[in-house]
Amino acid sequence: MDIIIAGDGEVGFYLAEALSDSKHNITIVDPHEELLKMVEAHTDLMTIVGESNSVSVLKQANVEKADLVISVLHNESINILTAILAKKMGAKSTIARVNTLENVSKESRKLYEELGIDILISPEDIAGLEVIKLLAQPAATEIYDLSDGQLSVFLIRIEAGAPAIGKTLNEIAAENGSLDFRAVAVHRGLETFLPTGNTSFRENDMVYVITKPEAMDELMEMGGKKKMEIDNIMVVGGGRVGKVISKRLEKDLNIKLIEQNADRCMNLIDLLDDTLVINGDARDINLLEDEGIDGVDAFIAVTNSPETNILTCLHAKKFGVKKTIALVENIDYIEISQNIGIDTVINKKLIAASYIIKHSMGDEVSSFKCLSGINSDIVELVAKKGSPITKKPIHELKMPEGSIIGGIVRGDKSFIALGKHQVEAGDKVVVFALPGSTPKLEKMFMKSLFA
Numbered sequence: 001m002d003i004i005i006a007g008d009g010e011v012g013f014y015l016a017e018a019l020s021d022s023k024h025n026i027t028i029v030d031p032h033e034e035l036l037k038m039v040e041a042h043t044d045l046m047t048i049v050g051e052s053n054s055v056s057v058l059k060q061a062n063v064e065k066a067d068l069v070i071s072v073l074h075n076e077s078i079n080i081l082t083a084i085l086a087k088k089m090g091a092k093s094t095i096a097r098v099n100t101l102e103n104v105s106k107e108s109r110k111l112y113e114e115l116g117i118d119i120l121i122s123p124e125d126i127a128g129l130e131v132i133k134l135l136a137q138p139a140a141t142e143i144y145d146l147s148d149g150q151l152s153v154f155l156i157r158i159e160a161g162a163p164a165i166g167k168t169l170n171e172i173a174a175e176n177g178s179l180d181f182r183a184v185a186v187h188r189g190l191e192t193f194l195p196t197g198n199t200s201f202r203e204n205d206m207v208y209v210i211t212k213p214e215a216m217d218e219l220m221e222m223g224g225k226k227k228m229e230i231d232n233i234m235v236v237g238g239g240r241v242g243k244v245i246s247k248r249l250e251k252d253l254n255i256k257l258i259e260q261n262a263d264r265c266m267n268l269i270d271l272l273d274d275t276l277v278i279n280g281d282a283r284d285i286n287l288l289e290d291e292g293i294d295g296v297d298a299f300i301a302v303t304n305s306p307e308t309n310i311l312t313c314l315h316a317k318k319f320g321v322k323k324t325i326a327l328v329e330n331i332d333y334i335e336i337s338q339n340i341g342i343d344t345v346i347n348k349k350l351i352a353a354s355y356i357i358k359h360s361m362g363d364e365v366s367s368f369k370c371l372s373g374i375n376s377d378i379v380e381l382v383a384k385k386g387s388p389i390t391k392k393p394i395h396e397l398k399m400p401e402g403s404i405i406g407g408i409v410r411g412d413k414s415f416i417a418l419g420k421h422q423v424e425a426g427d428k429v430v431v432f433a434l435p436g437s438t439p440k441l442e443k444m445f446m447k448s449l450f451a
Contacts, residue, residue: 001024001025001068001145001360002024002025002027002062002065002066002067002068002069003024003027003067003068003069003093003360004027004028004029004058004061004063004068004069004070004086005019005026005027005028005029005069005070005071005072006028006030006052006069006071006072006073006078006082006195006243007028007029007030007073008030008031008032008074008077008203008347009030009034009035009074010077010296010329010349011072011097011123011205011349011352012028012030012073012352013028013039013071013073014072014331015070015349015352015353015354015356015357016028016039016043016045016158016317017043018353018357018370019357020043020044020045020190020371021154023436024360025046025393026045026046026047026069027046027047027054027061028045028046028047028048028059029047029048029050029051029052029057029061030047030048030049031051032049032050032191033049034428036049036083036106040445041213042177046063046297046398048060051078051081052073053069053078053081053085053365055080055085057085057116057273058085058089058444059089062117062427063085063089063090063091064090064150065090066086066090066091066092067091067092067093068091068092068094068095068359068360069083069086069087069091069093069094069095069096069269070083070094070095071083071095071096072093072095072097072352072356073097075216076096076097076098076099076235077120079096079097079098079375080096080098080112081259082094082096082118082180083095083117083118084097084115084116084117085253086116087115087117087118087352088116091350092360093114093118093119093358094117094118094119094122095117095118096112096117096118096119096120096121096123096181096282097120097121097122097123097352097430098121098122099122099240100122100124100125100240100244101120101125101160104120104129104173104263106138106440113237114435116329119359121279121352121356122237122240123241123348123349123351123353123355124239124240124241124353124378125240125244126351126352127241127244127302127327127351128240128241128242128243128244128245128248129161129244129248129347130143131241131245131300131302131346131441132245132248132249132347132353133145133310134323134324134325135230135233135249135253135298137154137216137227138193138228138297138322138323139154139156139220139223139225139226139227140154140155140220140370141154141155141156141157141269141338141343141344142154142155142208142344142371143155144369144371144378145368146378146380146386146407146428146430147178147366147380147414147428149213149448150212150213150324150409150412151210151211151212151406151409151414151430152210152211152213152216153184153208153209153210153211153369153378153406153430153432154208154211154216154219154221155206155207155208155371155427156207156209156210156219156220156225157201157204157205157206157207157223157382158201158202158203158204158207158223158224159207159223159224159225160203160208160224160226160262162201162203162222162223162224163223164201164220164222164223165199165201165202165203165223165274166187166201166202166223167196167200167201168199169183169195169196169197169199170198171200171332173197174199174214174403176218179218179416180211180212180415180416181209181210181211181212181215181216181218181416182212182217182219182404182406182416182417183195183199183207183209184202184208184209184404184432185207185208185376185404185432186207186208187202187205187206187207187208188202188205188206188207189326191399191435192375192376192440193259194402194404202415206338206370207223208371208378208432209408210416210432211416212407212414213413214289215318215394217259220431225317227356228297228322228323229297230253230298230322230323231253231254231297231298232253232254232256232292232295232296232297232301232350233253233254233255233256233296233298233299233300234255234257234258234260234288234291234293234296234298234316235255235256235257235258235300235301235302236282236299236300236302236303236308236314237258237259237302237303237304237309237327238257238258238259238261238264238265238267238268238300238310239264239302239303239304240374241327241346242257242259242300242302243268243271243272243404245300246272246275247271247272247303250272250273250275251274255274255275255276256275256278256291256292256296257272257275257276257277257278257301258278258280258281258282258287258291259277259278259279259280260279260280260282260303262279262282265277265278265279265340266286271317271445279289282301282303282307282308282312283296283311283315285315285328287319287321288312288315288319291422293315293316293319293321293436294319294320296316296319296321297321297322297323297356298321298322298323298324298325299312299313299321299323299324299325299364300325301325301326302307302325302326302327303327305330306326306329306330306333309327309328310326310328310333310340310342312339312377312438313325313326313337314340314341314342315340315342323324323343323344324342324343324344325342325343325344325345325346326342326346327345327346327347327348328345328346328347329347329348329349331349331350332349333345334372335348337362337432338372340343345372350370350371350372353370353417354368354369354370357370361442364381364382364383364384364387364442364445364446365380365382365442366380366381366428367379367380367381369381369386375435376432376433376434376440377407377432377433377435378430378431378432378433379430379431379433379438379441380409380428380429380430380431381428381429381430381431381441381445382426382427382428382429382445383423383426383427383428383445384446384447385425385426386425386427386446386447387428387444387445387446387447388423388443388445389429389444389445389446390422390423390424390425391432392422393419393420393421393422394417394418394420394421394423395419396423397422397444398432399445400437401437402433402434402435402436402437403431403432403433403434403437403440403441404431405417405423405429405431406431407429407431408421408423408427408428408430409416409427409428409429409430410424410426410427410428417430429445
């Protein structure tokens with residue numbers, strides 16, 4: 001595909017790097033000349049300095065030949081105009097980043113579509129919804145649902161004394177019979193690897209597991225996780241992510257929201273009905289104590305400062321908070337944050353990339369997720385009639401190196417994949433994929449020209 005990415009910073013560059021691995025032709029349009037020089041020095045991507053809502057700049061980028069135009073600047077007005085112009089000038093499909101989808105009605109979305117914007121995306125909204133999902137399953141570090149929840153991928157840390165410690169996958173299967181979950185990747189120290197039947201688990205291993213909904217309790221018990229009730233939460237940061245979380249949860253949970261900006265606090269008070277809004281600096285330990293941090297079940301830091309988010313989560317841990325979640329924009333900080341004790345890290349770049357990359361793939365890809373715990377992906381693909389994936393049982397397939405089939409959804413049934421299973425046409429197949437293996441995976445699910 002010929003893809004144009006309009007950005008004004010790291011989100012655009014991260015997307016370009018991720019998409020270039022799939023052999024697309026990428027052109028980056030960005031107003032910052034120095035940043036583009038840096039990109040050119042480290043990649044083979046084509047770059048154009050300029051404003052993406054300029055007709056002349058879009059012409060220079062050959063927008064009339066573009067299969068997809070993605071505009072992910074921080075300014076939603078520029079994104080919307082870029083997408084509209086690009087479609088009118090010949091681009092086949094467009095995606096625009098907006099500040100929030102909360103206020104976009106069905107009528108408004110239809111109008112945007114008529115103007116030429118195929119997809120609207122708000123990373124902030126998606127980040128807020130991910131936090132809400134994590135609070136529903138607080139023992140997990142990361143959660144991703146597939147096929148409307150028929151299967152889920154969980155990231156859990158193996159706790160001290162967990163039943164799984166010292167046992168291989170084969171031993172666990174022999175002791176427990178047929179399990180409705182399966183480990184698909186293990187992150188240990190600085191290494192990520194795909195487990196075999198002889199892989200044994202260690203304390204503090206970070207394990208990605210694919211599971212059926214009814215097996216979640218058994219999975220958590222195997223990892224040494226205790227049931228956790230979330231009633232009281234403290235949110236730091238009243239920006240878009242904090243607002244989404246508080247608005248969605250305030251009827252069900254007791255929420256205290258700390259925001260440093262007084263004007264924003266006044267706006268939050270008007271917007272939120274059952275959330276206690278506190279004007280203050282969450283880095284002040286005395287403030288946290290005064291507001292009852294020792295009685296909080298979950299602490300969520302989503303300010304625009306990753307340093308503030310990390311620091312306040314660490315303070316919360318010292319006060320005994322059971323679940324901490326931090327918004328961290330620098331991808332390099334993710335592993336460090338988890339290693340020093342923060343339970344879950346949310347990253348808007350990865351969130352945006354997951355959503356957008358899926359739309360750059362063929363129709364055999366039904367779902368795609370860039371994992372935040374490690375540099376890998378979860379891909380859900382639909383097996384086409386006559387595709388290579390349907391020709392043999394799983395144990396006889398030559399899967400691309402760095403990939404492993406975890407689960408299969410067939411109609412209204414789902415099951416954990418075993419070597420004896422054979423994928424059928426129309427099946428949705430969940431695959432864990434290390435970097436570089438996704439393009440080869442797509443070919444395995446495409447219809448053969450000679451079928």
